Amino acid sequence: QVQLVESGGGLVQAGGSLRLSCVASGLVFNSYTMGWFRQGPGKDREFVAFASWADVRTGYADSVKGRFTISRDNVKNTVDLEINDLKPEDTAVYLCGARIRNSGGGSVYSSSYAYWGQGTQVTVSS
Numbered sequence: 004q005v006q007l008v009e010s011g012g013g014l015v016q017a018g019g020s021l022r023l024s025c026v027a028s029g030l031v032f033n034s035y036t037m038g039w040f041r042q043g044p045g046k047d048r049e050f051v052a053f054a055s056w057a058d059v060r061t062g063y064a065d066s067v068k069g070r071f072t073i074s075r076d077n078v079k080n081t082v083d084l085e086i087n088d089l090k091p092e093d094t095a096v097y098l099c100g101a102r103i104r105n106s107g108g109g110s111v112y113s114s115s116y117a118y119w120g121q122g123t124q125v126t127v128s129s
Contacts, residue, residue, distance in 0.1 A: 005029040005118045007099050012123030015089055019127070023084040025099030025120055033057065036102040036110050037075055037082040041095035042122070051097070053110040054082060062110060066092075089127045096122040 011023040025037070038053040052063045052073040061073055072085040082099055100116030102108075108115030 007120035009120045009123040012125045014126045021086045027080045032080040033077040038100045043095040048113045050111040056104040091129045098122040
């Protein structure tokens with residue numbers, strides 16, 4: 004049974020930082036591209052960042068470039084998201100997803116991901 008469990012969310016002031024973590028189990032971790040998405044109140048799920056299965060390639064949404072950093076550890080089966088200079092518009096539930104390598108679609112599309120965690124809430128106060 005595949006499980007993805009996120010942690011690290013919280014309430015922070017604008018300009019603050021957080022480190023989110025996602026632990027995966029029940030899958031061959033280094034066969035999956037891992038992605039972070041977020042979903043704000045009343046909004047669609049939005050791509051944030053991905054790290055390819057071998058961590059050779061990463062990608063970011065324009066809105067987070069320079070502030071967010073994704074990293075993965077293929078020994079610990081974790082993917083982290085370092086978030087700096089938080090803004091109120093970053094408030095959302097942050098979810099990690101797993102996409103089997105060489106599957107169809109692209110890593111920026113939520114429909115390409117086979118597995119999801121429950122998410123961790125990030126709330127940024129102004």
